[in-house]
Amino acid sequence: MTTLETPLRIGLAGTGPWARNTQAPALAAHPGVVLSGVWGRRAEAAGELAAAHGAPAFSGDAGLDELFATSDAVAFALPPDVQAPLAARAAAAGCHLILDKPVATTVAGAREVAEAAEQARVASVVFCTLRFAPRPAAWIAEQAATGDWFTARAEWIAALWAPGTDSDYAASPWRRERGGLWDVGPHALSVLLPVLGDVTELTAARGPADAHHLILRHTSGASSTVTLTLGAPVAAAGVEVVLRGEHGVAELPRWDGAVDAFAAAVDALVTSVRTGEAHPCDVRFGLRLTELLAEAEAQVHGA
Structure with missing residues (x-):
């Protein structure tokens, strides 16, 4: 107590x-x-x-x-x-x-x-x-308050398993098994949902290696696209979230360590x-992320 x-x-x-x-x-x-x-x-x-x-x-x-x-x-x-x-x-x-x-x-x-x-x-x-890193958290709150977004693009492209990388997380068995959809998918969705609203429609497709592409429609009426992978070449790696709407273009700022x-x-x-x-x-939001990722996985793999 x-x-x-x-x-x-x-x-x-x-x-x-x-x-x-x-x-x-x-x-x-x-x-x-x-x-x-x-x-x-x-x-x-x-x-x-x-x-x-x-x-x-x-x-x-x-x-x-x-x-x-x-x-x-x-x-x-x-x-x-x-x-x-x-x-x-x-x-x-x-x-x-x-x-x-x-x-x-x-x-x-x-x-x-x-x-x-x-x-x-x-x-x-x-x-x-x-959602908690200071600069991105402030940006998410600002964009949610701004509203009137037309579309968004989120890309989380990592090179976790590329030759020559030395990440502590490359040996993670669960990441090897479930890939970028489950590891970095929650990050991308955790930015898009508070800004654009919950997902009302989801379409998923498989790309090269463990890449997954999602097309989402949100309660605000906006649409977004998401690309997720841990298996990209080093030169292709990067993280971007870009919003476009009546007020122009907004890009997720960089952040420091975790x-x-x-x-x-x-x-x-x-x-x-x-x-x-x-x-x-909270955990209810975490449950919603799992529901969306499980739906994407089922569409791609027929689970």
């Missing part, structure tokens, strides 16, 4: 590159929270990461329950379909949630988390980086916990 004066105790579930590079440093440095522990599927990895930030380490099934018991909230840095059932379990234990995107790669998995959070009345935030963005997501969760008001990028 926390009061307005006490820091929020946030545990971290996960010990991979995302946890090491982003979540653990942001939580340990945040003035409004206490890193209450680090849980990992491997005890050695949990111990190393916890020790680096002066926090207790937990592992195994019993250790997960211990983390929940000593935390007001839990941040997840796990593959999506590992994250989902553990997050539902955390919510049932009364813990607020900071979830990585996507919440799950199945609608049933994402819905389980959303229903568990609703039943337990816990706050949640889904960490879509651009640590500051994650700190802003922590701020958002703390505010939601203190006020009882849901954040726009």
